[in-house]
Amino acid sequence: MRLWRIAVGGLMLVVVLLTLSQVFARYVLNSSIIWAEEANRFLYVWVILLAAVGADHMRIGLIADQERFRKWLTPLALIAGILALGLVAWGGWTLRQTFVHDRYVTLGLSKGWYFLAAVVGGALWAIVLVWRSLEPKKDTRL
Amino acid sequence: MTLLVLLGTMLGLALLGVNLVFAILLASALALIVYREYVPLEIVAQLFLSGIDNFLLLAVGFFFLAGELMNRGGVTRRIIDFAQACVGHVRGGLGHVNVASSIFFSGISGSAVADTAAIGSVMIPAMEKAGFSRGFAAAITQSSSVIGPIIPPSIPIIVYAVLAQQSVGKMFLAGIVPGLLVALCLMITVYILALRRGYPAGQWQGFRAVLRAGASALLALATPVIIVGGILGGVMTATEAGAVAVAYAFVIGKFWFRELSWAHCGEALVAAAKGSATVLVIVGASSVFAWIVADLQISRTAAEIIFSVSRDPFWVLVMAMLFVLLIGLFMDPLAGLVVTVPVLLPVMIEIGIDPIHFGVLIVLNLMIGLTTPPVGYLIYLSAYLANERPEVVIRESLPFLATLFVALALCICFPALVLSLPALYSGG
Secondary structure (H helix, E strand, O other): OHHHHHHHHHHHHHHHHHHHHHHHHHHOOOOOOOOHHHHHHHHHHHHHHHHHHHOOOOOOOOOOOOHHHHHHHHHHHHHHHHHHHHHHHHHHHHHHHHHOOOEOOOOOOEOHHHHHHHHHHHHHHHHHHHHHHHOOOOOOOO | OHHHHHHHHHHHHHHOOOOHHHHHHHHHHHHHHHHOOOOOOHHHHHHHHHHHOOHHHHHHHHHHHHHHHHHHOOHHHHHHHHHHHHHOOOOOHHHHHHHHHHHHHHOOOOOHHHHHHHHHHHHHHHHHHOOOOHHHHHHHHHHHHHHOOOOOOOHHHHHHHHHHOOOHHHHHHHHHHHHHHHHHHHHHHHHHHHHHHOOOOOOOOOHHHHHHHHHHHHHHHHHHHHHHHHHHOOOOOHHHHHHHHHHHHHHHHHHHOOOOOHHHHHHHHHHHHHHHHHHHHHHHHHHHHHHHHHHOOHHHHHHHHHHHHOOOHHHHHHHHHHHHHHHHHHOOHHHHHHHHHHHHHHHHHHHOOOHHHHHHHHHHHHHHHOOOOOOOHHHHHHHHHHOOOHHHHHHHHHHHHHHHHHHHHHHHHOHHHHHHHHHHHHHO
């Protein structure tokens, strides 16, 4: 949990600093950092998918939170989540295999890393979903 | 039919308590499997990622972070003090202060939930002490929070600009007048209610108090000017303006007000990442949805349905707004945006409605949905803050709800309210 907070907060900080350096470099040093935009977008995708694992996501509790429906609808929500995330993680994995030799133009980094975000984020998110559903009493929020 | 399957599956799953991201993803995947069997399913993951991978969307994270830092840095209290000095003496005193705080606060944060939480936690107890009912205090807090995402900076407006490929700067400008109009209408309602119920007015503290409170709030109030000015002046992109706002919020919170600790900064970073993740996974899922809407030409069907009733732009717009309102009753504004914009925007463009006008209307409309039952979480949040039953807050909100609809109707009938400022900018 602590590790997750450091990773997410740290990556976010890097993105902010990188964008600020970009503005600074352009106006003060008169030369822009050519790889900044690609790097930022790449890091931001990772920030979002990692943060999504521990974030509170929007849902409509109108029907599902009523006592008599909860028993049936909670597993449904869980299965739907696993299916959707499975689709994302599996798609990410397949695309990673396909595009692993493609590279970011200015970063020189393999595009595989970009698709890996979907695999890691999707899988972790699904694990957290299952884990939370197993311990409903305890507050397992990250 | 395809429209029905796609929207029906999604709304159905969402109502059954499935997270909105998953509902959008699964409904889109189902539509793919049923109608386009030779499209590989990997496209879901690909579009999901590419929906998040957008330079403009970094701004969402930055505006979240700037708001978090301002909040922790002691800005909220100074803004409320300033509002108090300005309008506290009018009949209905703190009710007006609440609305005015929302205006000032909207220039810092881009989200209505942040507004309700920040202003409500300070204003509701203060209003109760001054003799207002808790229900009324919660109602005006949640209703005035609608202003937040209309006045720049605004996260829903950035998302609309991305979806509709409009200029963020112009969209920001377009929101200013409607935001102030909403505030004005709400204040008139507060005034009338205060007269009828005998709510108190505060003391006029004199211009010196306004200036004094203004001076310390000024630093915070300058944020929207820096952001909008920076973007429109061509100095920065919207994303960079967001990052500059973060730096600015950090500097004034840390070195001027001296209330921001390093621990606060760490919390703010994580909170901002989580906040943007909730928004952006929806945007990512929506790019899958938008692809299918375009691929199956679903907006053609929507256009046919709408045009079969009328081809008059005004009535087309009214029908679109009713549809959006219906969606907004059940869905969060961002999810509502990503679902309705791909379907409706092509129709609007075809009939000659300005996408900027449509954008402000749709955001305002969906924000109103956030204050209405059955699924308005501002109600529950403000009721929680006021320690009052949601039903009471809903009843107290009715006059304000009517007011918000009047403001929306005015913006529909008079496009100039929305379009004058952006036109002025393009013209000059």
